[in-house]
Amino acid sequence: MKPPAGLTARRAFWAEHVQAWRNSGMTQVAYCEQHKINTKSFGYWFRSRELENETLTILPIAVREVATASELKLRHPSGWELILPCTIDPAWLAHLLQEMR
Secondary structure: OOOOOOOOHHHHHHHHHHHHHHHHOOOHHHHHHHHOOOHHHHHHHHHHHHHHHOOOOOOOOOOOOOOOOOEEEEEOOOOOEEEEEOOOOHHHHHHHHHHOO
16 A cells, blocks of 8 residues: 555554554454554544544534623612613612621
C-alpha cells in the first residue's frame, strides 16, 4: 500500500495496519498478535485515525427570546411592597436599599 501524501513514516505505518486490520475481519487483538504489534499502540492509532476521519455536522438551532419581567417587586417581611420598573438604574436601587437599612 502506498501511504497517503503528507503522512509521516510512523503515521503511514499505522494507517496501513489499521486498513489491513479492517480488511482482515479479525479482532484487533488477534490482528496485533499475528503481526506482533502492541495492542495499546494499535488502539491509540486506530482512535486517532477515527477522530481524523470524523466529519463535523452543523445543525440549525432555534433561538427563542426569553421573556423578561417588566417590573421589579421588592417585598419586606413587615408587609410593604415596592414596585419599580426593570429599567431602574442599578446604582440608584443599591443606594435606596442601603438607605432603607
